[in-house]
Amino acid sequence: MRTVLWFTLALAAFCLVTGLRADLVTIGAGAFGMSLWLTLLNGVYATIVQVKVPQRFHERVFALNTLIAWSTLPLGFGLVAPYGRPSSTP
Structure with missing residues (x-):
């Protein structure tokens, strides 16, 4: 750890x-x-x-990890988009 x-x-x-x-x-x-x-x-x-983890559960653990990791992508895109564009004031 x-x-x-x-x-x-x-x-x-x-x-x-x-x-x-x-x-x-x-x-x-x-x-x-x-x-x-x-x-x-x-x-x-x-x-x-x-x-x-027992071998019979490897696929499930890796699939759940991938699901959780990829589910945060839309949140990240939603937070980055407003801050990524240039400001309109000089």
Whole structure:
């Protein structure tokens, strides 16, 4: 469990790096770090599920996780859209 928390902290740090400056190198480094740590975090999660959950329930657990994760996408799109457009005042 500590590994999940450390990997999440590293992921958050690279999210912060991505938003620091509007510089291509900074954004690229942050995006690379986010992709790296998210991949490692998903690998640890999959390992935990495969070890702790009986094999006959793996499909259901992964399906439920995917359902919950994807159900948040419309909420994210709804929140980002108003803030993503440029303001009309100069």
